[in-house]
Amino acid sequence: MSLIPQILSEVFPTFQSSDEISATANARIDWKETPEAHVFKADLPGLKKEEVKVEVEEGRVLKISGERAAEKEDKNDKWHRIERARGKFLRRFYLPENAKMDEVKAAMENGVLTVTVPKQEVKKPQLKTIEITA
Numbered sequence: 001m002s003l004i005p006q007i008l009s010e011v012f013p014t015f016q017s018s019d020e021i022s023a024t025a026n027a028r029i030d031w032k033e034t035p036e037a038h039v040f041k042a043d044l045p046g047l048k049k050e051e052v053k054v055e056v057e058e059g060r061v062l063k064i065s066g067e068r069a070a071e072k073e074d075k076n077d078k079w080h081r082i083e084r085a086r087g088k089f090l091r092r093f094y095l096p097e098n099a100k101m102d103e104v105k106a107a108m109e110n111g112v113l114t115v116t117v118p119k120q121e122v123k124k125p126q127l128k129t130i131e132i133t134a
Contacts, residue, residue, distance in 0.1 A: 027089035029064065038099055038117040040064070042091075045111040046084075054106040054115055057092075060099055062117065065090040098122045 029042040042064060044052060052066035067088045073079075095101070100118040107114050 027064070027066075027091055029091055029093075031093060033119075035119075037119055038095060040093070040113075040115040040117075042113040042115075043111065044068075044108070044113050047108075047111065049108040049113075052108065052113060054104070054113070056101050056104060060095045060097075060101055062093045062095055062101075062104070062115065063090070064093075064113070064115065 027042060027044070029040055032039050040062070044066065047066060047068060051068070052064070055063040055065075057063050065088070068086045070086045095117060098119045098121070100120050103118045105116045
């Protein structure tokens with residue numbers, strides 16, 4: 001590893017050198033809001049549900065992480081190109097007040113992870129008029 005990536009990795013702990021192919025850039029996630037829920041869809045081709053984690057942290061933070069392992073190499077193999085991302089990925093989403101974080105559901109089908117966070121009605125603050133006296 002050259003000196004620049006080493007310095008960057010010390011200053012920015014999440015920095016990964018070009019020697020380490022990271023799947024972070026390829027963990028593409030769509031987030032849509034419907035009247036009933038917040039819905040996240042992540043394309044994670046080749047991953048099994050056991051290789052992906054969906055967690056709730058600090059109240060309203062949805063955390064999606066996992067790792068795509070590198071293929072086993074045989075010393076007789078000669079690679080011409082490596083383009084498929086491998087390595088760890090981590091995405092965090094800070095959800096609004098209306099998210100029911102205790103009812104989060106996740107499903108994975110055909111390499112697509114779908115996380116559904118139901119919504120609750122946010123109570124508007126009651127307005128109380130105060131009489132002004134002299």
